[in-house]
Amino acid sequence: MNIMKASHYLFIVFIFQIINTGCNRPEEGIDPVFIEYVDLFIKEAADRGHTFEYSDVRGIRFDDIEESSVNGTCNFVSRDVAIDSDRWEGASESSRTSTIFHELGHCILDRRHITPSFPSGICKSMMAGGEDADCIKGFRLGSVWYTYYNDELFDTETPTPDWYVTEINKPILETLVDTSVTSGIHELDITQFDLSQNFELIISFYNWQQNNNVILNLGEQRFSISNDFIILKNGFIKRNPELEETTKVRFVQYDGFDYFFVDDEMFHMDNLDLDFTSLSMGVEQLDELEEIEIDMEIELNLLGN
Ligand SMILES: [Zn+2]
Numbered sequence: 001m002n003i004m005k006a007s008h009y010l011f012i013v014f015i016f017q018i019i020n021t022g023c024n025r026p027e028e029g030i031d032p033v034f035i036e037y038v039d040l041f042i043k044e045a046a047d048r049g050h051t052f053e054y055s056d057v058r059g060i061r062f063d064d065i066e067e068s069s070v071n072g073t074c075n076f077v078s079r080d081v082a083i084d085s086d087r088w089e090g091a092s093e094s095s096r097t098s099t100i101f102h103e104l105g106h107c108i109l110d111r112r113h114i115t116p117s118f119p120s121g122i123c124k125s126m127m128a129g130g131e132d133a134d135c136i137k138g139f140r141l142g143s144v145w146y147t148y149y150n151d152e153l154f155d156t157e158t159p160t161p162d163w164y165v166t167e168i169n170k171p172i173l174e175t176l177v178d179t180s181v182t183s184g185i186h187e188l189d190i191t192q193f194d195l196s197q198n199f200e201l202i203i204s205f206y207n208w209q210q211n212n213n214v215i216l217n218l219g220e221q222r223f224s225i226s227n228d229f230i231i232l233k234n235g236f237i238k239r240n241p242e243l244e245e246t247t248k249v250r251f252v253q254y255d256g257f258d259y260f261f262v263d264d265e266m267f268h269m270d271n272l273d274l275d276f277t278s279l280s281m282g283v284e285q286l287d288e289l290e291e292i293e294i295d296m297e298i299e300l301n302l303l304g305n
Pocket residue numbers: 102103106113128129130
């Protein structure tokens with residue numbers, strides 16, 4: 001390297017260092033893995049008029065937490081966050097974000113656990129936790145929930161959002177499909193329909209058994225219903241649904257929102273941007289018991305105002 005180039009290089013290094021020290025650098029107590037989540041927390045806070053810096057976060061470290069259901073802890077005295085390394089390893093991105101936000105809710109915002117839930121069983125706050133909490137956190141689902149939970153995180157007075165309803169009844173404009181099929185995976189050819197319109201999909205089962213598991217594939221999303229759980233997007237949205245011998249599952253898409261019902265009871269609403277290029281459904285047996293033929297009937301209706 002000649003002198004000219006060397007001095008140029010040093011100058012660039014020098015400038016870079018000035019810029020770098022001028023920024024708010026991550027504190028040493030934060031494991032680098034968590035920096036992006038802390039950045040996101042700081043951004044969501046700033047969007048809501050609250051200013052936080054890295055230095056407000058005392059420390060976030062991996063640890064081995066013995067309680068099997070605990071993703072992380074906040075030490076209210078030292079303000080240190082510990083994250084269980086095994087559970088972090090297996091967690092989705094949104095679940096990781098939710099874990100860090102929840103712990104920073106304790107350690108920075110000084111919030112404690114609260115347990116209220118919406119009528120559909122979804123928690124009212126991402127600060128739900130502890131032994132009494134049996135609600136489901138919707139944080140990992142659509143963007144309306146993400147926004148709502150962050151609003152509530154930084155402002156405990158946040159009201160129930162306008163979009164949250166427990167019922168949706170709209171008139172049927174046209175019935176596109178009305179068929180009876182038996183068990184196995186049933187592919188519904190929906191390419192002929194314009195499902196950018198508001199519609200509902202109703203699947204009625206006539207001899208539901210305890211070990212059945214309904215699989216509904218909405219585009220790339222796999223939606224699964226059994227007596228133990230209802231799962232969507234790899235997240236639990238309901239535990240132990242009460243499914244009768246005759247059970248009806250209804251899915252409604254209306255004005256960009258998705259509504260999920262079992263036996264006319266809405267258990268979840270969201271904005272999932274589901275892709276309806278393909279649709280299939282079927283019944284699996286959860287264990288090795290004898291296969292049972294399930295009669296199901298499928299109805300696809302366009303809905304009006
Ligand atoms: Zn907690």
